Amino acid sequence: MKATDVQSEIKELNLAYLMLAQQMIKTSRESAMLKLGVGSDVADIIEGLTPGQILRMAGSDMMLCRFRFDDGLLVNLLANHERDSAASRIHAAILAAGRPVEQVA
Template structure:
């Protein structure tokens, strides 16, 4: 995969992420903030972005979204296929909810 292809994939992911984030925030703000791992200030900014601003933000070559955890336990819970998937996801959600929210934008 070339650098150009990678940059195109990043742009597509950024656009999809920002559009999904806006949709989630308008549907259920509190749940969206938890799932996105963002605080009030970032949620406000994302909610107020115009389509043009979203396109400009998406066209950068840096990922806008990022993992909000550096916890191997949480990663293992989300990726472990040997355990009961629903119980593992609930446990992961509890751990993620207890993690301080970063200011990701």
């Protein structure tokens, strides 16, 4: 994959992430904050973005979302394909909820 292809994919990911995050926050703020791993200040910013601001932010070649896969247990729970996958997903959600949220510095 070429560097220009990677940059294009990052921009598409950013746009999809920001649009989804804004929709989630407007629909169910508390649930969105938990699922996105962001605090109230970041949620306020995302919620207030205009379409033009979203497009400008999405145009960055830096990924705006962050994966919370820094815990081997969390990764294993989410990747679990055993019969009791619902319990694994609930356990993973509980672990993710206990993580610190992103704040604006």
